[in-house]
Amino acid sequence: MSEGRLGAGRLGAGRLGAGRLRAGRRIPAALLLPALAAAVLSLAPIAYLLIRAVEGGPAGFAATLLRARTAELAARSLGLAAVVTALCVVVGVSLAWLVVRTDLPGRRAFGALAALPLAVPSYVAAYTWVAAFPGISGFGGSALVLVLCCYPYVYLPAVAALRRLDPAMEEVALSLGRSRMAVVVRQLRPAAAAGGLLVAMYVLAEFGAVSIMRFDVFTTQIYTAYRASFNRTPAAVLGLLLVAVTVAIVLAEARTRGKAAYALRGAPPRRGSAVRLGRGKPAALAWAAAVAAAAVGFPLASIAYWLVEGASRRISASALAETVAATLGVSAAGALLCAALAVPVGIVAARHRSATARFLEQSTYVGHALPGIVLALSFVFFAVRYAYPLYQQWPLLVLAYAVLFLPASVGAVRASVLQSPPVLEEVARSLGRSPMGAIRQVTLPLALPGVAAGTALVFLTAMKELPATLLLRPTGMETLATQLWTQTGSGAYGAAAPYAALLMLLAAIPGFLLGKRDT
Amino acid sequence: MFLRKLVAAALVPLALLAVAACGSEDEPSFSDDALVIYSGRNQNLVGPLLDKLKAATRLDVQVRYGDSAELAAQILEEGDRTRADLFFSQDAGALGALSKHGMLTPLPQNLLERVPDKYRGKDWVGLSGRSRVIVYDPRTVAAPPKSVLELTDPKWRGKVGWAPTNASFQAFVTAMRVLKGEDATRQWLQAMKDNGTQTYPNNIAILNAVDDGKLQLGLINHYYWYEKVAEKGQIPSRLAYLPAGDPGALVNVAGIGQLKTTKHAQAAQRAIDYLLGPEAQQYFAQQTKEYPLVAGVEPDPGLPKLDTLNGPAIDLAKLDSLEETLKMLQDVGLV
Structure with missing residues (x-):
C-alpha cells in the first residue's frame, strides 16, 4: 500500500508528522456546520440553567452557593471523581493491553466481556453489592461500584487505539533501548485521557449509586432541591457550578494534550507479534479474571439470584419483545445520530488548532457532568417551546440520546483521527480530491475503528439511560431501563431480573462485534 | 462504501422502531382524545388499578409513569402546554407544588368532600393513606x-x-x-x-x-x-x-390533581370519581395495604384503624x- 509507505516514512519525524494540520487553516463548511449544530445542542442545557438560575435573583445565587455544605459536598464529588478516574484508567488500559497485545490465555473471551458492565445501570450495580455485602458503603463502596461500571469508557477507546498502533514503533523503541511500554503509553494518551474525562463527568453527574452507598455528594443537593422544595432555582445554581467545574476539567485535559504527535502510518498496520507474558502470565490472568468476576460475573450472579428468590411475576413475551425492540431501536438510532454529530466535531478537534475548533469540541463536553434529571428537564423546556409536535415522540428521544452521549463519541473519533496522518489527506488533495473528499476517502476509513468504538459506547450507555427516557419517551413506550426502574422501585427484584439480564445480553453484541474486528 | 454501511446500519434501528410502533398500535403514543395521567406512583402498584379504571369508565386513558417530584418538575416546565390531564402523586408535597404554581384547577365539592379535610387541598384530593x-x-x-x-x-x-x-x-x-x-x-x-x-x-x-x-x-x-x-x-x-x-x-397521602389546562375536564372528574369509589378504595386496602380514605371502606385487618393513628393535623401540601x-x-x- 502506497499510503502505508508514505505514513511510515514520517515515522521517525516525530513532530513533523503531527496529527494535526497547521494552525489557521479554515475548517470546511461541510464540517463546520454540523459541528456547530452539535455544539449548540450541547450548550442548550446550560442556557436553560441560566434562565432558571436568574429567576431566583442574586439572593438565590448567594444563598445556594455560600452554604458550607455546598463546598463540602463539592470536595467530596471531586475526590470521588479523581479516584474513580485514576482507577478506571489503570483498569481500562491494562485490560486493553492484555487483550490486544499479549498472549493472555482467553483474551478473546475477556475482550468480549469487558464492555458488558456499561449496560448495567450503576444504581443496580450498587444495589447488588449492598444486597450481597451489607457492610459496603460510603466512599469506598461508591468508588468500587463506579470503577466497575465505568472502566469500559477507558477500555473501549484504548482497545481501538491499540489496534491501530503500528508494531514498527515498538520495534523502533526497542532498537533504541527504550521499552515497548514507552511507546504504548504515549500512543494511548489521547484515548485514555478522553476516556478518563468521560469517567470524571459520569462520576460528577452520578446520583443513584452513591445514594445507595449512602455517600452524599454534590448531586445529592441538586436532587434534594427538586424533590423536597420543588424549587428549580437552587438546582439550577448548583448545576451551573457543576458546569464551571467541568469547564475547568475539560480545559485541564486539553492542556495536558500538548503538541505531541500521534499519527501512525495510514494503512491498517500489520499485527504485531503478541507480547509474551512469560512468568507474569498467572498474575495477568488473575487480574483480568478478577476484573471480569467483579464487573460481569457478580452482577450476573445477582440477577440469577433475584430470579430464584423473587416471587415469580408473569411477564408477557410479546410485551417483552416490544420493550426489547423499542430499546434497541431508540438506542441504536441515538448512537448513529450521535456518530453523525460526533464525526465532524472529532475531525475538527483532531485536525485544527484554532479557537473555533477548541470551542466546538469543548462545548460538546461541558454540559455532561450535569445529573440526568437536569438535562432531561432542559430538553422538556426547549422541546415544549420549539418542537412541540415532536414532544414525547421517539425522534426527540433519539436526539436527546445523541446529545447526551456526544462526548463519548467525540472523544473516540478525535483519538482515532489523531492516529491517522494528515499527510495522507494532503496527498489525496494533491491528487485532486476536495477537502471533504479527502476526509471521506482517507481519514474516515482509517478512523473507523474509533468511530465504531464510540458508537458502541453510546449505544450501550443509551440502553440504560433513565431520566431523559422517563420524561421524553412516547407515553406508554417502555424500554428495558424504564421497566428495570419500575420493578426495582417497588422492590420486585424477581421481576426486575429478566430486564437486567436482557440489558447485559444485548450489551454483549457490540462488545462481541468490536472484539471480533481483526482478531 | 463507508457511507453505504452507515446508512444500512441506520435502517436497522428505524425498522425496529417501526416494529415497536406497530406492536403497540392499540395504544398510540399520543392522541388528543385520550385522558393522560402522569403517575408518580409505581406501575406495579397502581397499574392494575388504572386498568380497572379504564374498564369501568370506558375512558381512553394513557398513563405516563415517573418519579413524583420529577413529574411535578416536568409539568412545571411544560406549563400551559402540558399533556397531562391528571397528576397522580406519591405524596402531597408534589401536588402542593403544582397547586402553588397555579397549575391545578379546583375540584368540585362533591369529590373533595368524600375524604376528611386534612387529606385534601382545594385543588387536589388524597386517594390513599x-x-x-x-x-x-x-x-x-x-x-x-x-x-x-x-x-x-x-x-x-x-x-x-x-x-x-x-x-x-x-x-x-x-x-x-x-x-x-x-x-x-x-x-x-x-x-x-x-x-x-x-x-x-x-x-x-x-x-x-x-x-x-x-x-x-x-x-x-x-x-x-x-x-x-x-x-x-x-x-x-x-x-x-x-x-x-x-x-x-x-399519616401521609398519595393523591390526585386535575391540571387547569385539561381539555378533558369531564373525563378527568369521572376518573377521580372512580378512584374515590368503593372498587378503587378497596384496591388500596387489599392490594397496596394502604389506608382507604373514603368512609365505608375498611383497611386491611392487619392494620390499626386509621382513626386510632390520629396523626398530627398538618397541611400536608403546604410548601412554605x-x-x-x-x-x-x-x-x-x-x-
Whole structure:
C-alpha cells in the first residue's frame, strides 16, 4: 500500500508528522456546520440553567452557593471523581493491553466481556453489592461500584487505539533501548485521557449509586432541591457550578494534550507479534479474571439470584419483545445520530488548532457532568417551546440520546483521527480530491475503528439511560431501563431480573462485534 | 462504501422502531382524545388499578409513569402546554407544588368532600393513606420504642436508619415542627445525628438493612413492609405503629390533581370519581395495604384503624412549611 509507505516514512519525524494540520487553516463548511449544530445542542442545557438560575435573583445565587455544605459536598464529588478516574484508567488500559497485545490465555473471551458492565445501570450495580455485602458503603463502596461500571469508557477507546498502533514503533523503541511500554503509553494518551474525562463527568453527574452507598455528594443537593422544595432555582445554581467545574476539567485535559504527535502510518498496520507474558502470565490472568468476576460475573450472579428468590411475576413475551425492540431501536438510532454529530466535531478537534475548533469540541463536553434529571428537564423546556409536535415522540428521544452521549463519541473519533496522518489527506488533495473528499476517502476509513468504538459506547450507555427516557419517551413506550426502574422501585427484584439480564445480553453484541474486528 | 454501511446500519434501528410502533398500535403514543395521567406512583402498584379504571369508565386513558417530584418538575416546565390531564402523586408535597404554581384547577365539592379535610387541598384530593411506622428487628429488639423521641437514647446509638431526602420523612419532620416546635425539632434532629443515626436513600433500603441485621430500627412508611412480604414471603422484621399524638404517627397521602389546562375536564372528574369509589378504595386496602380514605371502606385487618393513628393535623401540601423543614435539615447537615 502506497499510503502505508508514505505514513511510515514520517515515522521517525516525530513532530513533523503531527496529527494535526497547521494552525489557521479554515475548517470546511461541510464540517463546520454540523459541528456547530452539535455544539449548540450541547450548550442548550446550560442556557436553560441560566434562565432558571436568574429567576431566583442574586439572593438565590448567594444563598445556594455560600452554604458550607455546598463546598463540602463539592470536595467530596471531586475526590470521588479523581479516584474513580485514576482507577478506571489503570483498569481500562491494562485490560486493553492484555487483550490486544499479549498472549493472555482467553483474551478473546475477556475482550468480549469487558464492555458488558456499561449496560448495567450503576444504581443496580450498587444495589447488588449492598444486597450481597451489607457492610459496603460510603466512599469506598461508591468508588468500587463506579470503577466497575465505568472502566469500559477507558477500555473501549484504548482497545481501538491499540489496534491501530503500528508494531514498527515498538520495534523502533526497542532498537533504541527504550521499552515497548514507552511507546504504548504515549500512543494511548489521547484515548485514555478522553476516556478518563468521560469517567470524571459520569462520576460528577452520578446520583443513584452513591445514594445507595449512602455517600452524599454534590448531586445529592441538586436532587434534594427538586424533590423536597420543588424549587428549580437552587438546582439550577448548583448545576451551573457543576458546569464551571467541568469547564475547568475539560480545559485541564486539553492542556495536558500538548503538541505531541500521534499519527501512525495510514494503512491498517500489520499485527504485531503478541507480547509474551512469560512468568507474569498467572498474575495477568488473575487480574483480568478478577476484573471480569467483579464487573460481569457478580452482577450476573445477582440477577440469577433475584430470579430464584423473587416471587415469580408473569411477564408477557410479546410485551417483552416490544420493550426489547423499542430499546434497541431508540438506542441504536441515538448512537448513529450521535456518530453523525460526533464525526465532524472529532475531525475538527483532531485536525485544527484554532479557537473555533477548541470551542466546538469543548462545548460538546461541558454540559455532561450535569445529573440526568437536569438535562432531561432542559430538553422538556426547549422541546415544549420549539418542537412541540415532536414532544414525547421517539425522534426527540433519539436526539436527546445523541446529545447526551456526544462526548463519548467525540472523544473516540478525535483519538482515532489523531492516529491517522494528515499527510495522507494532503496527498489525496494533491491528487485532486476536495477537502471533504479527502476526509471521506482517507481519514474516515482509517478512523473507523474509533468511530465504531464510540458508537458502541453510546449505544450501550443509551440502553440504560433513565431520566431523559422517563420524561421524553412516547407515553406508554417502555424500554428495558424504564421497566428495570419500575420493578426495582417497588422492590420486585424477581421481576426486575429478566430486564437486567436482557440489558447485559444485548450489551454483549457490540462488545462481541468490536472484539471480533481483526482478531 | 463507508457511507453505504452507515446508512444500512441506520435502517436497522428505524425498522425496529417501526416494529415497536406497530406492536403497540392499540395504544398510540399520543392522541388528543385520550385522558393522560402522569403517575408518580409505581406501575406495579397502581397499574392494575388504572386498568380497572379504564374498564369501568370506558375512558381512553394513557398513563405516563415517573418519579413524583420529577413529574411535578416536568409539568412545571411544560406549563400551559402540558399533556397531562391528571397528576397522580406519591405524596402531597408534589401536588402542593403544582397547586402553588397555579397549575391545578379546583375540584368540585362533591369529590373533595368524600375524604376528611386534612387529606385534601382545594385543588387536589388524597386517594390513599400511608402511616409512618418504626420497623424493627425482633431478633435483637425486645420492645420497640413507643415514640420517635426515644430514638435519641444512647442504647440505639448507630442502630437506627432514616431517609432524610425522602418526601414522607420530611413531612414527618414538618409534623414534628408543628407539634413540638422549631427548637425541639432542631434539637431532636441534631441529637439523632449525634447518636449515629444511619442515612439511607429510601424506605426500601432501610427495610432491607433491618432485615439484614445491619439496623435494629428504621423510620419508614408502613406499606413498604407489606410490599416486601408480597415479594419475599416471610421476612424477619416487624412493624411498630406509634400511639396517637406522636409525630411519628403521621399519616401521609398519595393523591390526585386535575391540571387547569385539561381539555378533558369531564373525563378527568369521572376518573377521580372512580378512584374515590368503593372498587378503587378497596384496591388500596387489599392490594397496596394502604389506608382507604373514603368512609365505608375498611383497611386491611392487619392494620390499626386509621382513626386510632390520629396523626398530627398538618397541611400536608403546604410548601412554605416544607421549605422551612428542608432548611432545617440543611442546617443540621442531613441533606
